[in-house]
Amino acid sequence: MKVLNIEYSIALDRINDIRNESIDVFVELGDGFTYVIEVATIKNITEMMEDGYLQPMCPQIIVDELREEIIWRAMKSYAQEDAFWLKMNAMAHTFTNEDLQVKIDETKNFHMELDEIEKKRLEEQTSLIEEVLKKIRLLESGEQFILNDVITNLDWHQINKNQWTLINRKLVQGSKNGLYKDLEVVKTSDDGTVVFRKK
Incomplete structure (x- = not known):
């Protein structure tokens, strides 16, 4: 599915350390819906780990650095095949145990x-x-x-x-x-x- 537009919860040039941060990314797809995806860096994930593992949390898309070209490449990749994995990341928090x-x-x-x-x-x-x-x-x-x-x-x-x-x-x-x-x-x-x- 085509990625039409991407916006960020914070301007990328205002991030202090683009290798150690997580932000919300708003991805508009060809279906007309805008999906909210949390994008985190490898270093940020590493620092959140306790006792050798990452605590339970909603899925994130992991990148090396919070640079626009990297985020766009990642979103285009996740939007392949009708954007299944992008949608799964965005909507996982809506699922109940039932x-x-x-x-x-x-x-x-x-x-x-x-x-x-x-x-x-x-x-x-x-x-x-x-x-x-x-x-x-x-x-x-x-x-x-x-x-x-x-x-x-x-x-x-x-x-x-x-x-x-x-x-x-x-x-x-x-x-x-x-x-x-x-x-x-x-x-x-x-x-x-x-x-x-x-x-």
């Missing part, structure tokens, strides 16, 4: 839904592997096969490529680490198809 809790709850619910999806995916994968192992047990010793061969009674078209790859990988790993002792890998083709042998 507002934050709404977002926290939304995030919790989102992750719970993801967990359910992952749980279902793992259950489906485990079920498919069990079906594959049942079919493998029916094969003759020394018989070679690929994954598609042993699940002809399943609707293979309903199994997506990721599931197919994961099951193949599980069988390969299991044959190597001894989990599936009656399996061995004969070869793997360029397209990822694995040829197994029933021991």
Whole structure:
């Protein structure tokens, strides 16, 4: 978003030490709204630190010196991508615990839904592997096969490529680490198809 104008709570040439101060900056953006941003210098922040850390406070934009060209560059940078970070800095003090809790709850619910999806995916994968192992047990010793061969009674078209790859990988790993002792890998083709042998 375009920065239209910047004004200061104090004229920059009246600041005693431009490397050690903080001021309010009024930034007018292309949306027609003027945002109030606190801008502080690195040295000013350092001097405010106690016990090795900065006490809780509203967000600030940090600069090396309170010079106009630096402040303009900083505001233009923060105004990129619809000025999200500039708006966040300016409006953070307006958020209440209730507002934050709404977002926290939304995030919790989102992750719970993801967990359910992952749980279902793992259950489906485990079920498919069990079906594959049942079919493998029916094969003759020394018989070679690929994954598609042993699940002809399943609707293979309903199994997506990721599931197919994961099951193949599980069988390969299991044959190597001894989990599936009656399996061995004969070869793997360029397209990822694995040829197994029933021991």
